[in-house]
Amino acid sequence: MGAKGRRLPRAVREQQMLDAAVTTFGQRGYRAASMDEIAEAAGVSKPLVYLYLNSKDDLFGACVRREAEALVGAVRAAVEDGPPDRQLWSGLRGFFAHAAGSPDGWAVLYLHARTHGEPFARDFVAMREEIVTYVTRLIAEAARASDCEPKPDEREVSGLAHALVGAAESLAGWMNCGARDGAPSAKEAAGLLMNFAWAGLDNLMQGRPWSPTR
Amino acid sequence: MGAKGRRLPRAVREQQMLDAAVTTFGQRGYRAASMDEIAEAAGVSKPLVYLYLNSKDDLFGACVRREAEALVGAVRAAVEDGPPDRQLWSGLRGFFAHAAGSPDGWAVLYLHARTHGEPFARDFVAMREEIVTYVTRLIAEAARASDCEPKPDEREVSGLAHALVGAAESLAGWMNCGARDGAPSAKEAAGLLMNFAWAGLDNLMQGRPWSPTR
Amino acid sequence: MGAKGRRLPRAVREQQMLDAAVTTFGQRGYRAASMDEIAEAAGVSKPLVYLYLNSKDDLFGACVRREAEALVGAVRAAVEDGPPDRQLWSGLRGFFAHAAGSPDGWAVLYLHARTHGEPFARDFVAMREEIVTYVTRLIAEAARASDCEPKPDEREVSGLAHALVGAAESLAGWMNCGARDGAPSAKEAAGLLMNFAWAGLDNLMQGRPWSPTR
Amino acid sequence: MGAKGRRLPRAVREQQMLDAAVTTFGQRGYRAASMDEIAEAAGVSKPLVYLYLNSKDDLFGACVRREAEALVGAVRAAVEDGPPDRQLWSGLRGFFAHAAGSPDGWAVLYLHARTHGEPFARDFVAMREEIVTYVTRLIAEAARASDCEPKPDEREVSGLAHALVGAAESLAGWMNCGARDGAPSAKEAAGLLMNFAWAGLDNLMQGRPWSPTR
DNA sequence: TATGAATGAGCTTTCATTCAT
DNA sequence: CATGAATGAAAGCTCATTCAT
Numbered sequence: 097m098g099a100k101g102r103r104l105p106r107a108v109r110e111q112q113m114l115d116a117a118v119t120t121f122g123q124r125g126y127r128a129a130s131m132d133e134i135a136e137a138a139g140v141s142k143p144l145v146y147l148y149l150n151s152k153d154d155l156f157g158a159c160v161r162r163e164a165e166a167l168v169g170a171v172r173a174a175v176e177d178g179p180p181d182r183q184l185w186s187g188l189r190g191f192f193a194h195a196a197g198s199p200d201g202w203a204v205l206y207l208h209a210r211t212h213g214e215p216f217a218r219d220f221v222a223m224r225e226e227i228v229t230y231v232t233r234l235i236a237e238a239a240r241a242s243d244c245e246p247k248p249d250e251r252e253v254s255g256l257a258h259a260l261v262g263a264a265e266s267l268a269g270w271m272n273c274g275a276r277d278g279a280p281s282a283k284e285a286a287g288l289l290m291n292f293a294w295a296g297l298d299n300l301m302q303g304r305p306w307s308p309t310r
Numbered sequence: 311m312g313a314k315g316r317r318l319p320r321a322v323r324e325q326q327m328l329d330a331a332v333t334t335f336g337q338r339g340y341r342a343a344s345m346d347e348i349a350e351a352a353g354v355s356k357p358l359v360y361l362y363l364n365s366k367d368d369l370f371g372a373c374v375r376r377e378a379e380a381l382v383g384a385v386r387a388a389v390e391d392g393p394p395d396r397q398l399w400s401g402l403r404g405f406f407a408h409a410a411g412s413p414d415g416w417a418v419l420y421l422h423a424r425t426h427g428e429p430f431a432r433d434f435v436a437m438r439e440e441i442v443t444y445v446t447r448l449i450a451e452a453a454r455a456s457d458c459e460p461k462p463d464e465r466e467v468s469g470l471a472h473a474l475v476g477a478a479e480s481l482a483g484w485m486n487c488g489a490r491d492g493a494p495s496a497k498e499a500a501g502l503l504m505n506f507a508w509a510g511l512d513n514l515m516q517g518r519p520w521s522p523t524r
Numbered sequence: 525m526g527a528k529g530r531r532l533p534r535a536v537r538e539q540q541m542l543d544a545a546v547t548t549f550g551q552r553g554y555r556a557a558s559m560d561e562i563a564e565a566a567g568v569s570k571p572l573v574y575l576y577l578n579s580k581d582d583l584f585g586a587c588v589r590r591e592a593e594a595l596v597g598a599v600r601a602a603v604e605d606g607p608p609d610r611q612l613w614s615g616l617r618g619f620f621a622h623a624a625g626s627p628d629g630w631a632v633l634y635l636h637a638r639t640h641g642e643p644f645a646r647d648f649v650a651m652r653e654e655i656v657t658y659v660t661r662l663i664a665e666a667a668r669a670s671d672c673e674p675k676p677d678e679r680e681v682s683g684l685a686h687a688l689v690g691a692a693e694s695l696a697g698w699m700n701c702g703a704r705d706g707a708p709s710a711k712e713a714a715g716l717l718m719n720f721a722w723a724g725l726d727n728l729m730q731g732r733p734w735s736p737t738r
Numbered sequence: 739m740g741a742k743g744r745r746l747p748r749a750v751r752e753q754q755m756l757d758a759a760v761t762t763f764g765q766r767g768y769r770a771a772s773m774d775e776i777a778e779a780a781g782v783s784k785p786l787v788y789l790y791l792n793s794k795d796d797l798f799g800a801c802v803r804r805e806a807e808a809l810v811g812a813v814r815a816a817v818e819d820g821p822p823d824r825q826l827w828s829g830l831r832g833f834f835a836h837a838a839g840s841p842d843g844w845a846v847l848y849l850h851a852r853t854h855g856e857p858f859a860r861d862f863v864a865m866r867e868e869i870v871t872y873v874t875r876l877i878a879e880a881a882r883a884s885d886c887e888p889k890p891d892e893r894e895v896s897g898l899a900h901a902l903v904g905a906a907e908s909l910a911g912w913m914n915c916g917a918r919d920g921a922p923s924a925k926e927a928a929g930l931l932m933n934f935a936w937a938g939l940d941n942l943m944q945g946r947p948w949s950p951t952r
Numbered sequence: 953t954a955t956g957a958a959t960g961a962g963c964t965t966t967c968a969t970t971c972a973t
Numbered sequence: 974c975a976t977g978a979a980t981g982a983a984a985g986c987t988c989a990t991t992c993a994t
Contacts, residue, residue, distance in 0.1 A: 103957060103993065125425055127341030130984060141959045146986065207425045210487065211339065211417075259477070259506045262484060266476030280469075292473040292510050294520035299509035306508035320974095345968060355976050357970080366968065531972065531978060553853055555769030559964065569980045574965065635853045638915065639767060639845075687905070687934045690912060694904030720901040722948035723941030724934050748953095773989060783955050785991080794989065 110148050113138045118159045122200030126156055126212045153215070160209045160216050163201035164223035170194035171227060175234070181241070184234050188264060188289060192282035195268040202272050206265060224261070232257040239301060248301050256297055263289055324362050327352045332373045336414025340370055340426050367429070374423045374430050377415035378437035384408035385441060389448070395455070397448050402478060402503060406496035409482040416486050420479065438475070446471040453515055462515050470511060477503055538576050541566045546587045550628030554584055554640045581643075588637045588644050591629035592651035598622035599655060603662070609669070612662045616692060616717060620710035623696035630700055634693060652689070660685040667729060676729050684725055691717055752790050755780045760801045764842030768798055768854050795857070802851045802858050805843035806865035812836035813869060817876070823883070826876050830906060830931060834924035837910040844914050848907065866903070874899040881943055890943050898939060905931055 104112075116137035120129045131152055135142040149155040174190020175183045195202045205223070209216040232254050239248055248256075267285045280288060299306075318326075330352035334343040345366055349356040363369040388404020389397045409416045419437070423430040446468050453462055481499045494502060513520075532540075544565035548557045559580055563570040577583040602618020603611045623630045633651070637644040660682050667676055676684075695713045708716060746754075758780035762771040773794055777784040791797040816832020817825045837844045847865070851858040874896050881890055909927045922930060941948075 106957080109957085125339070125341070127339065128426075131986085132984075142985090143960085143987075144958060147958085152985065203425075207421075211421050255502070256506070258484075259481075259502065262480035263473065263477045263506075266480040267473065270472065270476055288469055288473055290520050291514060292470065292477075292507065294510065295513035295518070296506050296508065296510035298520075299513075300505065306504050306512075344966085356968090357977090358975060360969070361975085534978080537978085553767070553769065555767065556854075558962080560962090570964090571966080571981085572979060575979085580964065631853075635849075639849050683930065684934070686912075687909075687930060690908035691901065691905045691934075694908040695901065698900065698904055716897055716901055718948050719942060720898065720905075720935065720938050722938065724936065724938035726948075727937030727941070728933065772987085784989090785956090786954060788990070789954080 106148065109138075109140060109144065113140065113145055113149060113155070114159060114162055117155050118163060118198075118204055119200045121156060121159055121208055122203035125208050126152075131155075156209075156212070157215060157219070159204050160219050163198070163204050164219060166198070166201060167191075167194055167205065168223060168226055168230075171230065184231070184238055185286065185290060187231065187234060188286045189283065191264055192268060192271065192285045196271055196282040199272040202268065206269065228254070228257050228261050231261055235260075235297075252300070256300065260289075260293060260297075263293060320362065323354065323358070327354065327359055327362060327369070328373060328376055331369050332377060332412075332418055333414045335370060335373055335422055336417035339422050340366075370423075370426070371429060371433070373418050374433050377412070377418050378433060380412070380415060381405075381408055381419065382437060382440055382444075385444065398445070398452060399500065399504060401445065401448060402500045403497065405478055406482060406485065406499045410485055410496040413486045416482065420483060421487075442468070442471050442475050445475055449474075449511070456515070466514070470514065474503075474507060474511075477507060534576065537566075537568060537572065541568065541573055541577060541583070542587060542590055545583050546591060546626075546632055547628045549584060549587055549636055550631035553636050554580075559583075584637075584640070585643060585647070587632050588647050591626070591632050592647060594626070594629060595619075595622055595633065596651060596654055596658075599658065612659070612666055613714065613718060615659065615662060616714045617711065619692055620696060620699065620713045624699055624710040627700040630696065634697065656682070656685050656689050659689055663688075663725075680728070684728065688717075688721060688725075691721060748790065751782065751786070755782065755787055755790060755797070756801060756804055759797050760805060760840075760846055761842045763798060763801055763850055764845035768794075768850050798851075798854070799857060799861070801846050802861050805840070805846050806861060808840070808843060809833075809836055809847065810865060810868055810872075813872065826873070826880060827928070827932060829873065829876060830928045831925065833906055834910060834913065834927045838913055838924040841914045844910065848911065849915075870896070870899050870903050873903055877902075877939075884943070894942070898942065902931075902935060902939075905935060 113134070116139075117129075117134050120134045120137055123129075124133075131142055131145060134155070135145045138145065145155065149158060170193070171187050171190045174193070175187045178186025178189075205220060209220040211217075235253050235257055236248075236250075239253070267280070267289055271280060271282070271285055296306075327348070331343075331348050334348045334351055337343075338347075345356055345359060348369070349359050352359065359369065363372060384407070385401050385404045388407070389401045392400025392403075419434060423434040425431075449467050449471055450462075450464075453467070481494070481503055485494060485496070485499055541562070544567075545557075545562050548562045548565055551557075552561070559570055559573060562583070563573050566573065573583065577586060598621070599615050599618045602621070603615045606614025606617075633648060637648040639645075663681050663685055664676075664678075667681070695708070695717055699708060699710070699713055755776070759771075759776050762776045762779055765771075766775075773784055773787060776797070777787050780787070787797065791800060812835070813829050813832045816835070817829045820828025820831075847862060851862040853859075877895050877899055878890075878892075881895070906927075909922070909931055913922060913924070913927055938948075
């Protein structure tokens with residue numbers, strides 16, 4: 097394979113392999129991705145991938161965990177780096193930016209880990225739960241800060257968080273999943289979601305839910 | 311396989327095969343589903359599957375098209391069968407009911423066709439577009455009927471339709487994808503979505519969008 | 525693979541495969557024998573071997589069972605076909621003749637099944653036990669017929685059977701295992717063994733065992 | 739790894755490697771034993787094994803030769819250390835004691851070298867021949883010492899030696915090969931074999947062979 | 953001297969696909 | 974119409990072996 101960076105320390109090679117694996121798994125899916133392809137994309141031979149990462153399952157698991165941590169970390173960092181009175185908005189932007197910035201990682205999590213059964217789906221659900229919990233806290237803080245009355249019930253806030261996260265994921269999927277027509281940028285997606293949701297959240301928090309009978 | 315259902319007319323046999331294929335593809339995914347498994351599930355021999363449906367790809371394509379038409383048809387039928395002043399609500403209920411009623415078909419479309427690359431992803435996107443367009447029309451009619459001022463701009467309505475459909479898909483995925491915690495029924499999902507979204511749509515249509523600066 | 529007997533019924537193909545597998549396993553051992561080699565020796569493609577016989581382990585197991593039955597059957601048949609007053613001699617000749625006639629089957633049992641661990645070693649031990657039990661009965665009958673006094677104790681007879689069988693196996697191994705110098709024919713081996721052992725057996729049965737002190 | 743026994747003289751290292759190799763080859767067989775496993779068992783790195791012993795084949799060959807010499811040596815030493823009028827008995831006891839004391843070495847010779855084809859089977863046969871020749875001499879001397887008449891013919895003595903050695907090997911195999919039922923100790927095995935064989939040898943040497951016709 | 957890094961080649965197994973009947 | 978028989982091609986994984994330090 098030529099003189100391309102041979103004989104590197106293990107940690108470096110492992111990252112190369114994970115990068116290649118995320119790309120390949122993200123684009124092809126677990127089954128369709130072959131270890132040959134991943135090894136070639138990483139610029140190493142297949143046995144080395146097995147030596148360092150054990151098996152296709154272990155490799156996929158490592159990808160899932162790495163990407164899950166990266167996504168959660170991106171949201172947290174965005175919130176912490178943004179203005180304290182706009183945490184939800186910052187978090188959403190961070191979420192969309194990360195999703196747009198690493199579409200393969202996003203696909204690994206939301207398209208493949210989710211559908212590939214037990215060890216992985218569990219990791220995925222855990223990550224999702226972590227985000228939802230975090231968003232629940234952000235919403236609750238926003239509600240407290242805005243002094244809305246009556247104080248929204250905790251269960252309700254959690255439901256809103258689920259819905260909000262679900263909507264964000266859906267938009268991110270639209271963004272990433274190869275839609276050719278007017279797919280929005282990360283910033284537009286965040287705006288659209290706030291537009292779509294905020295008044296609803298707001299009204300709900302005022303105790304005025306929409307109901308089928310009006 | 312003895313005398314079990316032999317010599318059926320071609321159309322019937324084909325439906326059996328498609329049923330079996332949708333179930334198998336839906337549960338296992340494209341790659342993990344084997345033609346052996348599908349043929350056995352359909353109660354026919356493998357060569358017959360090839361005789362009628364040509365190849366694994368063609369078979370999958372037929373599944374995707376059949377399920378896409380079924381989903382779009384279910385939404386349309388629900389709207390047409392419902393009260394004329396609640397078309398959106400009826401459509402959503404139809405959407406969720408269909409998704410809940412044929413989870414394998416849903417999985418074929420949203421989990422597998424979407425991720426399996428070109429001929430199928432295109433079919434999927436076309437179906438999605440059809441739904442979004444249809445929803446756009448429903449929203450526009452609702453707006454016209456409610457005489458809101460100023461008339462919402464067309465591009466905006468389309469964005470809302472995308473968001474609404476995306477949110478609905480996300481909820482349907484939650485419903486179907488083996489979520490252990492409180493996954494909602496089809497009816498609850500529709501209510502939740504209207505609750506979440508309607509006030510937002512309403513406000514937007516009154517010309518009062520949320521904006522990052524307040 | 526040319527026109528060599530294609531499209532044969534399953535039972536026939538299975539025997540071809542077992543034949544080839546016994547040859548290959550016998551000559552190379554379990555690990556060194558490759559499924560490619562076996563398939564080629566059988567004149568079929570590898571997938572057909574898997575279709576009919578499932579896995580390398582199952583194939584090996586089938587070989588072991590077939591050869592075990594063949595060996596036991598050969599001994600039994602030789603005894604039944606021989607003169608009723610020379611059953612042990614007939615049985616030994618049958619044993620050596622079978623071992624010499626199918627050295628690969630013999631190697632599968634005595635060289636490979638025996639050393640390849642649990643499911644197979646158990647089958648091997650069961651077969652060996654069957655032979656030892658049978659020989660025990662033959663010896664007991666011979667003793668009864670010859671009216672020897674004192675009647676040999678049952679446990680002693682069983683020990684003699686073990687020793688006799690062991691010696692026979694050892695001679696058969698010598699016969700089969702590629703020894704180039706004066707390896708005996710089946711008939712010679714039987715004679716040698718009787719020569720070697722009979723007087724000993726005889727004396728023992730007369731209650732005059734050899735002892736270290738004279 | 740670390741500071742565990744580094745910088746040992748070459749001869750010591752080589753013995754460690756051979757010890758580990760004999761253990762591993764004996765328990766797993768040639769093919770199933772991996773160089774990784776052997777290197778780890780020896781507490782050294784794999785390249786060092788190659789540096790000292792060249793290749794897997796060479797390593798196996800070294801094991802075979804070492805164990806063959808050890809076995810022959812054990813028999814010779816037992817004979818020389820025992821009473822001059824019981825050489826055969828001493829030799830047998832030495833044989834069984836050695837086999838029981840180093841079962842892995844025994845397995846390397848009798849289970850694996852014997853079945854692994856040419857360079858090794860030749861070494862094995864050479865060793866066996868050496869033992870048989872030695873035993874032939876012992877028997878001949880015993881016959882001379884006991885003044886039996888007529889002098890047994892040389893070829894006959896050689897055949898007896900083969901049979902005796904074969905029986906001993908068979909018993910040793912029974913002893914070592916994980917037999918669950920009443921496998922004998924080394925001493926019992928020697929007694930059993932003498933019991934079984936001596937009267938036969940004795941009679942033969944008196945010129946009274948057993949013959950098929952009575 | 954001794955080793956971490958790396959690979960070519962081969963093995964078992966699976967699967968979409970096609971004949972011949 | 975319908976199927977049992979058969980295979981080419983590829984995938985996951987392992988292992989003996991060699992560099993570069």
